[in-house]
Amino acid sequence: MNKRWDSPITESKDIILSLAFVTFYVNSAVRFFIPAVMPLIIISLHVSLAYAAVLVTSYWVGYTIMQIPSGIINDKFTSSRVNKVSFLAMSAVFTLFYFYMGNFTALLLIQFSLGILSALVYISDVSLIQTWFTHRQRTISVGIYQTAFFLGASLGEYITITLASVSVNLPILVISIFLFALGFVNLVFIKDPEHVQRRVRKRIKVSISSGIAYVSLIRFSASFVYLGFLSLFTTYLVTSGKISYAGSANYSWLAAVAGLVGSPLGGILTDRYAKTKLYPALISNVLIAFLVILIAFVTNITIIVPLALMMGFLYGIYASPSMSLATELSKSDEEIGSASGFLNFSAQIGGSVSPLIIGFMAEATGNYSLSFVIIGVISLIFLSPLAMLIRSKKEGTIYVRTAEE
Numbered sequence: 001m002n003k004r005w006d007s008p009i010t011e012s013k014d015i016i017l018s019l020a021f022v023t024f025y026v027n028s029a030v031r032f033f034i035p036a037v038m039p040l041i042i043i044s045l046h047v048s049l050a051y052a053a054v055l056v057t058s059y060w061v062g063y064t065i066m067q068i069p070s071g072i073i074n075d076k077f078t079s080s081r082v083n084k085v086s087f088l089a090m091s092a093v094f095t096l097f098y099f100y101m102g103n104f105t106a107l108l109l110i111q112f113s114l115g116i117l118s119a120l121v122y123i124s125d126v127s128l129i130q131t132w133f134t135h136r137q138r139t140i141s142v143g144i145y146q147t148a149f150f151l152g153a154s155l156g157e158y159i160t161i162t163l164a165s166v167s168v169n170l171p172i173l174v175i176s177i178f179l180f181a182l183g184f185v186n187l188v189f190i191k192d193p194e195h196v197q198r199r200v201r202k203r204i205k206v207s208i209s210s211g212i213a214y215v216s217l218i219r220f221s222a223s224f225v226y227l228g229f230l231s232l233f234t235t236y237l238v239t240s241g242k243i244s245y246a247g248s249a250n251y252s253w254l255a256a257v258a259g260l261v262g263s264p265l266g267g268i269l270t271d272r273y274a275k276t277k278l279y280p281a282l283i284s285n286v287l288i289a290f291l292v293i294l295i296a297f298v299t300n301i302t303i304i305v306p307l308a309l310m311m312g313f314l315y316g317i318y319a320s321p322s323m324s325l326a327t328e329l330s331k332s333d334e335e336i337g338s339a340s341g342f343l344n345f346s347a348q349i350g351g352s353v354s355p356l357i358i359g360f361m362a363e364a365t366g367n368y369s370l371s372f373v374i375i376g377v378i379s380l381i382f383l384s385p386l387a388m389l390i391r392s393k394k395e396g397t398i399y400v401r402t403a404e405e
Helices: 010-031 033-045 049-065 067-077 079-095 104-132 135-164 169-189 212-231 233-239 245-250 259-273 278-295 301-329 333-365 369-383 386-390
Strands: none
Touching: 010 033, 010 079, 010 104, 010 135, 010 169, 033 049, 033 104, 033 135, 033 169, 033 233, 033 245, 049 067, 049 104, 049 233, 049 333, 067 079, 067 104, 067 333, 079 104, 079 169, 104 135, 135 169, 135 245, 135 259, 135 301, 212 233, 212 278, 212 301, 212 333, 212 369, 233 245, 233 301, 233 333, 259 278, 259 301, 278 301, 278 369, 333 369
């Protein structure tokens, strides 16, 4: 084994992983702040659901366009530097909510900026984890890190709604204090491992299998149907009259919390039992699409609850194998980052578009049924080209290696 991997002490690795986990949790809480208070925004600013949904899309647009540039910036300035600067910048921009909650245009720009900065934080987090851990440890360490998304999307939104029931500015103050406190801790403890060479890569020649186009369809499809549903889940329950906003904190976390179990379980089951990583990602994606179509015809909140829980669980199952396919799509470890960035870019396109579609369709029809059916059907349509992929293992299409290989 290369001695360079032995130099970082275990405590340092644990600190980096712990800080990255907390960072991603807060990042996710920031991401779902507007979805959590959207019913209040609709009432206070007298805007329609369709326009309020644009605020969610604004974040995802910024997040999406920065996926690939974030990787380039990360390589040029090193992960630790990018992480520290982008996290503190994200903290500062988030505090602007306190001053501009009554200005729709300002909210739009803040959301867009937060999306850009969140992308930088995410990419630098993932890069730090991978450079601090050995190749064998990276899958499990990234899997642990990924569960913070579901924690932030569930517990974070619950806390936001609970605090917002007192005052809309209260969650802004609490989250801002936590952000700056964590930013200071990151300044002190976040660092690159000794073996990381600090150099500028002016040109990186990558060699990625053309099969990435097919896997990108899975990533796009899953995010399109799930992230759109998750972003507007609380608003859907409130504006459709199923629950009151005062009681929404008891339901807002349901669509994400089961991912805390599904995410690590998806990685474990895939490694131990699946012949390829493609099938669990594809199957769980199809089931998510059918679930959102089913929810379109359900009016009873007691039935929606288990269906929402199942969607979060299945998205957790899907997340690990779908992202780890980057290994099979890359010719060597040096291209894994490029493949991962492209796959995540594809996913975020889906997550950017669907909230807008749901919002405008629900506004036009007066209910969410048609919009849920549409995003579910579109998700399945994008998966249809994978029929020939399942039958093929040619290098030009995709070759998914098994664990034994």
